[in-house]
Amino acid sequence: MRAWIFHGPGDVRLEEVPIAHPGPGEIKLAIKAAATCGTDLKTYRRGHPTIPVTPSRFGHEPAGIVTEVGEGVTTFREGDRVVCANTVPCGVCFYCSIDRESLCPNLEFLYGAFADELIVPAAITRRNTYHIPDHLSFAAVAPLEPLATVVHGIDQSGIRLGDTVVVNGAGPIGQMHTRLATARGAHVICVDKRAWRLDQAAAAGAVETINIDGIDDVDAIAQRVKAATPDHRGADVAIEAVGLAEVWEQTWKVLRPGGIAIMFGGTPANAMMSLNTSVMHYQEIEIKGIFHHTPRYVRMAVDMLDSGIVDGQALITELRPLEDLIISLEDMAQGNGSKYALVPDLVKA
Incomplete structure (x- = not known):
């Protein structure tokens, strides 16, 4: 499978990586849309403090179809259309206990949206993954994280x-x-x-x-x-x-x-x-x-997309094939577009 790998500022490569399978509590997604973000552009240019170890998978706004579920998963099954947040708080630290989950020092991060497939960790599967309403496209819900x-x-x-x-x-x-x-x-x-x-x-x-x-x-x-x-x-x-x-x-x-x-x-x-x-x-x-989100805000964002209070599709400038990540980031830097949805199923012309 293909995945964009962050090696350092200015060095992001589309590579072939081994196919993975979900462990207990995890799910595997076939990515149908992954939105680019200003944070991706900043990371591409200067790195990011939440990526302390490189090389690292890249991208954090995925939406897709469940293709495999790990042991113990009951909320999702193969064929479900889902979107997930990029983090989950621990729920037990001081900041979580005072309802400041965005400041949790133990946030578990998810990277790897710019790829054919993605394994969603157990904690994010359990607390911060959601079914996509049938009337919404994958691209419309991919910007869930920034909306939250x-x-x-x-x-x-x-x-x-x-x-x-x-x-x-x-x-x-x-x-x-x-x-x-x-x-x-x-x-x-x-x-x-x-x-x-x-x-x-x-x-x-x-x-x-x-x-x-x-x-x-x-x-x-x-x-x-x-x-x-x-x-x-x-x-x-x-x-x-x-x-x-x-x-x-x-x-x-x-x-x-x-x-x-x-x-x-x-x-x-x-x-x-x-x-x-x-x-x-x-x-x-x-x-x-203001920094980041919490599971409560993510749930609210899903509801706003579902109800039409926010039109997620309107935030997407263009659908592009997975190969066009760098082109899309440079277009964002030049002000040629707002957000792009990378779609692995699209064939590059």
């Missing part, structure tokens, strides 16, 4: 009916934040440098879009965004959905007094931003970092 993290961010944002929410970034993550904030009854303003992404944000529910192409000064951007809010007072909630320190700074600067900043995008290691302590103190702004 966005559900986490929105849940922690405190967005209320009628709030003005600024989403900085109109990529797939920004589009999902826009959709869910709109579903909560918020007036969403989306900010980005690419017109086609802002068009997608508008389709996801953004009432206003602001193109900041050519504007590099953070204060100038913040002033322009604040001017679009009621009475120019700033956002009730502002969300960072890019992963750059300067956009983190831009995010807190567009808040009204008493506003909440959700810092969602992962920045390069040890990146720093400036923070005016007087503003934070006297204006009582809140800054929250």
Whole structure:
């Protein structure tokens, strides 16, 4: 079978690897769609702290058909259409005990979505794998993992009916934040440098879009965004959905007094931003970092895809054969597309 293998930054290869069989509690999937992600691009370029040992299987947004079940598995059977999350918390550590499972130091990770087949570990099979509703395509549910993290961010944002929410970034993550904030009854303003992404944000529910192409000064951007809010007072909630320190700074600067900043995008290691302590103190702004998801948020994300609250298919720019991973990552880096679904069954032209 074929699998993309991460050997280090800039070195990812499609290789032939031995066929594996599931052990007790595990299932094997024939991959029908595996979505690319901004995290995959970052990992391809600079590595990732959750991949400490190389070579390693690559990709973490799979959907497929169960082709084999291990001993003791009763929830799934051969032929089931399933999607799984990329991690599972241990359930017994301090952070799990205080309902902060995203901070679990014992998270079990799953990599290997960019392949013909995938073995899902027992713990993920048991706690974080779900049947795909018949009316949804594999590509529509493959982005489950990032949607679950966005559900986490929105849940922690405190967005209320009628709030003005600024989403900085109109990529797939920004589009999902826009959709869910709109579903909560918020007036969403989306900010980005690419017109086609802002068009997608508008389709996801953004009432206003602001193109900041050519504007590099953070204060100038913040002033322009604040001017679009009621009475120019700033956002009730502002969300960072890019992963750059300067956009983190831009995010807190567009808040009204008493506003909440959700810092969602992962920045390069040890990146720093400036923070005016007087503003934070006297204006009582809140800054929250958001990382990852929990089984509860994953379950909620599955329900949102099922009900149509989120259109997962709309996040996918194109279906491509498995061989096109590097091309797809480079297209993402150039801004030519948002997410691509790699489909092993597709034959490369």
